[in-house]
Amino acid sequence: MMKEGQAVSSVTEKPVARKRWKLPDETGILGMLIVVFVIFCAMSPNMRTLSNGLVLLLNGAVIGLLALGQTFVLLIGGIDLSTGANIAFMGVLVSLLMAHGVFWPLAVLLTLAAGTLMGVVNGIIIQYFRVPPFIVTFSTMGVMSSLALIITGANSISITQPGFAFIGQGLVGGVPVPVLILAAMAILAGLLLSKTILGTHIYATGGNREAARLAGVNITTTTITVYAVSGLCASLGGIIDTGRLMVGFPTTGLGDELFFSIAAAVIGGVSLFGGVGRVQGAMIGAVLIAVVSDGMNVLNVSSYWQSLVIGVIVLIAVIFDTYRRRSAGVPLSETLRSLLRTHGMRRTG
Amino acid sequence: MAEERLVAQGIVKRYGSATVLHGVALTLRSGEVHGLVGHNGAGKSTLLKVLAGAVAPDGGTILLDGRPVSFASPAAATAAGIACVFQELSLLENLTVTQNLFLAREIASAGILDKQAMRETARRELAANGLNLTGDEKVANLPVAQRQMIEIIGALARNARVILLDEPTTALERGQIDRLVETLRRIARERDVAIVIVDHKLDEIFAVCDHVTALMDGRVVLDAPIATVSHEAVVESIIGQQEAARLQAQAPAVHATAAAKPSPILTARGVGAPRGLRDVSLDLAPGEVLGLYGLAGSGRSRLLRTLYGLEPVGHGTMRLRDRPYRPQSPRAAMREAVVFVSEERKANGFIPDFDAIRNCTLPVLRRHAWGGVIRRQEAEQEAIGVLERLRVRGDIHAPMSRLSGGNQQKALLAKAVLQRPQVLLLDEPTKGIDVGTKAEIHAFIRSLAAQSGVAVLVVSTEEEELLAVCDEVIIMQRGRCSGRRHEAARLDSTTLRRLALETTPEPVLA
Incomplete structure (x- = not known):
């Protein structure tokens, strides 16, 4: 590996400008995460414990998964508003399957397939009918949250297969399973985005x-894939939430999840206008949100404040991002123009 | 004699360690049109931006009507009477012509718009400048030529004393260019404003300007009344004598029409498409550069897009390597080694946030991947090799949107070459590019055909370009092309233009 790297750099060095090393785009937000964490730790000794750290990550896992899927969608300049409703629908779906005697691992697989399919449906409608993603996923959000209520008659479904609890409550080497699932998915997603053709x-x-189309990129496949990934991540979130409670609630996931997951991606530097951002950033964003939520719990601040604080952080992150773009030699007017262009493009597709 | 309206002296501009302007002097006189020419990266755009207040100079003085000025922002420059008409037009498309002309200086009383007054003033101004518009048209529905004129009228209405135009003719047709040139000369004279034009087409500079300034590497290398300089002198000052000699030596002999021509790789017979193509026949052989010339709306670009699978074929037959060819998408065309370089460099030529290397490798990732995982170093190495061969200047590791237009275009050619094309479709390959880079690109296209045996089809609205780069030229008229070839060596611009205008259809290719 080393040898290869050296060979290439000696080629690039000579005639053309050499690649300059620069700070990763996520440096700022990572710094913010550390500062916020240190402040909370200073304010409360409970924050500093390892067990609290694991609880924090466990509570943030579903948000992290949603942010992961959202990152894929945001990267092509789309948005998926249906992820929260997907959690609700898939949560009750996996519960119902198990209630009807389906062995839990199979129920999980079927649910993951169903969640992915919902994403594919989003992608197909967006791509083939040229409807803006905001409208499509806005509508499917309504459809799926309603389906969750319809198929359960608004009742919760208790789960009788104890093995299923492993997904939500299990520990491997002291680490909660949802955290491990998120870590595995994040690594896979990161590799997929940075190393593959897709x-x-x-x-x-x-x-x-x-x-991209003129360069031979299959836009249809790409679009459908990212919404499928978002659907997959959301259904995984639904399964984890259900596994933690061991009850299928038709309203799980319809709270702050959607807001927090988009916030996590945006805080982490994923552009709402497409093309810019990385999984690392979205994950740092998700952890930051988890730290803020957890820290406020530990400090006994009313949970009503959470969304307010996170909303402010999102605004700061976006302003910071805009400033960074500008100071990197790209004037603000150019940024705005490219925003307008992206929006114009999306209509004509 | 014209008075000195704006005098810039010793203008210095540095970006980091790079000095872009080394003490440039420029004098603009009222009533005159001043041409600014130079290689890409010579400093023309930076100089314009300094004058327009968009970039703060690191040294030097600017006198406007004898008084020293320094602009904190473009708005300050506008307020002082310096107006810019840049390549990307700044009109608001969703508003009407009148609304645009009166934007931010609407006539109103007590907050209520006086639409009648604005409409009348607008109509008078439009008519005075040869635009047959009512003022109620939505800008989105107007052609580029008219929008440009409206911008100039808007600048005049805001009492501009200096008007800066950055490549105003790139998007225009021959007739429109003539009209613009005439209008600019008249405006300069009648309104007593100083006009600066950055332009790569020297015939236009000679047609419109009173005075020409050439920049090279941030220094003024020529500054003279147009009447006192020759065409050749301007070209030499732009590209430098050494460079001119190098290109002369490097380019394979143009128009060396081989006696025995290989059989065509791509043929079309009676091809028509729902929108704009009626009856097109042509043959394209490996190793040749074939030009396609026609007026606007004759279907030149549409033909290229059809050959690349971007537009559906209605009737007729197309054959590639003696097999039927009917691509349904760009990807299908690319699989057949047919490659297209779009005219709209900024709109759809490249991914702005990707660097040049990544843009180049985008279409050929499959070649450098195993199971969907990219071998990045291998892909990048190949791309860097081609980018170097094309002498792309600038940071190829920075977002491609930051390269100059000429270098972007070279990178797009590199991207095309990496796809190992057998048929290369080029739509306006040197649009808005300086003379030096243009010559480099022409030499490269020639060598691609001569040495690699690529069949190249070039669409261009610049007659000189087709004559310089092509072996032969075919003509399109209103969606029709007979496929009859005209040897470039025996053509000149006037003949070409006449051929495109002739209404009698040419004999059809057997």
């Missing part, structure tokens, strides 16, 4: 749809 095509589609 990943490059996702960034290309979000960067300039028409140019």
Whole structure:
């Protein structure tokens, strides 16, 4: 590996400008995460314990998964508003399957497939009928949250297969299973985005749809795939939530989840206009949100304050991001123009 | 004699360690049109931005009507009477012409718009400048030429004393260019304003300007009344004598029409498409550069797009390597080694946030991947090799949107070459590019055909370009092309233009 790297750098060095090392885009938000964490730790000794750290991550796992799926969608310049409703629907679906005697691992697989399918449906409607993603996923949000109520008659479904609890409550080496699932998914997603053709095509589609198409990128496949990934992540979130409670609630996931997951991605530097952002950033964003929620719990601050604090953080992150773009030599007017262009492009597709 | 309206002296601009302007002097006189020419990266745009208040100079003075000025922002420059008409037009498309002309200086009493007064003033101004518009048209529905004129009228209405135009003719057709040139000369004279034009087409500079300034590497290398300089002198000052000699030596002999021509790789017979293509026949052989010339709306670009699978074929037959060819998508065309370089460099040429290397590798990732995982170093190495061969200047590791237009275009050619094309479709390959880079690109296209045996089809609205780069030229008229070839060596711009205008259809290719 080393040898290869050296060979390449000696080629690039000579005639053309050498690649300059620069700070990763996520440096700022990582710094903010550390500062916030240190402040909370200073204010409360409970914050500093390892067990609290694990609780914090466990509570943040579902948000993290949603943010992961949202990252894929945001990267092509789309948005998925249906993830929270997908959690609700998939949570009751997995419960119902088990209630009807389906062995829990199979129920999990079927639910994951169903969640992915919901994402595929989003993608197909967006791609083939040229409807803006905001409207499509806005509608499917309504459809799925309603389906969750319809198929349960608004009743909760208790789960009788104890093995299922492993997904929500299990520990491996002292680490909660949901945290491990999130970590595995994040690593897979990160590799997919940075190392594979599909990943490059996702960034290309979000960067300039028409140019990507002319360069031979299959926009249809790319679009459907990212919504499928979002659907998969959401259904995984639904399964985890259900496994933690061991009850299928038709209203799980319809709270702050959607807001927090988009917030996590945006705080982490994933552009709402496509083409820019990484999994690392979205995960740091998700952890930051988890730290803020947990810290406020530990300090006995009313949970009503959570969304307010996170909303303010999102605004700060976006302002910071805009400033960074500008100071990197890209004038603000150019940024705004490219925003307008992205919006114009999305309509004509 | 014209008075000195704006005098810039010793203008210095540095970006980090790079000095872009080394003490540039420029004198603009009222009533005159002043041409600013130079290689890409020579400093023309930076100089314009300094004058327009968009960039703060690191040294030097600017006198406007004898008084020293320094602009904190473009708005300050506008307020002082310096107006810019840049390549990306700044009109609001969702508003009407009148609304645009009166934007931020609407006529109103007690907050209520006086639409009648604005409409009348707008109509008078439009008519005075040869625009047959009522003022109620939505800007979105107007052609580029008219929008540009409206911007200039808007600048005049805001009492501009200096108007800066950055490549105003790139998007225009021959007739529109002539009209613009005439209008600019008249405006300069009648309104007593100083006009600056950045332009790469020297015939236009000679047609419109009173005075020309050439920049090279941030220094003024030529500054003279247009009447006192020759065409050749301007070209030499732009590209430098050494560079001119190098290109001369490097380019394979143009128009070396081989005696025995290989059989065509791509043929079209009676091809028509729902929108704009009626009856097109052509043959394209490996190793040749074939030009396609026609007026706006004749279907030149549409033909290229059809050959690339972007537009459906209605009737007729297309054959590639003696097999039927009917691509349904760009990907299908690319699988057949047919590659297209779009005219709309900024709109759909590249991914702005990707660097040049990543843009180049985008279409060929499959070649450098195993199971969908990219071998990035291998892919990048290949791309860097081609980018170097094309002498792309600038940071190829920075977002491609930051390269200059000429270098972007070179990178797009590199991207095309990496796809190992057998048929290369080029739509306006040097649009808005300086003379030096243009010559480099032409030489590269020639060598691609001569040495790699690529079949190249070039669409261009610039007659000189087609004559310089092509072996032969075919003509499109209103969606029709007979496929009859005209040897470039025996053509000149006037003949070409006449051919495109002729209404009698040419004999059809057998």
